[in-house]
Amino acid sequence: MTAKTQLTGELTQQRVPELLTQIGTLAAATEIDLSGVTRTDSAGLALLLEISRRSHHRPVRFVRAPEQLRALAQFFGIAALLRLT
Template structure:
């Protein structure tokens, strides 16, 4: 069964260390709702890649739901959109 967790606030260089403290729980959730993300930068993308890697190591996919446009555009710019599983509900 997939559990969904909310990700709210900034996913940027300043705030990523706080999210990394919860990385194990976030990666195991199976689904992250990103609708509450207010700002993101390359550090935020790196976090999502790390969470995706950790989820794969656990043998489960990580769905990234409701990403803000800024996050989708950044992932396309860096060529990461094929690695990150962004979906809208």
């Protein structure tokens, strides 16, 4: 069974602390839909890395990543690590 979830809105320094309270649920997902993300900064990328780290060696798929998020991940050299689609 594939556990899917979706992240929406901003993944920014202001919102990441709120999302960290849900880190257990997010890390339990096998697929996270990012199509509803409207803006991302480095804190948002750090959140995605933390979700990957806490996924207990099970790959999390980040799907439908917006162009701005993919471009930022590419800039920081972590796009391949996050396996964004």
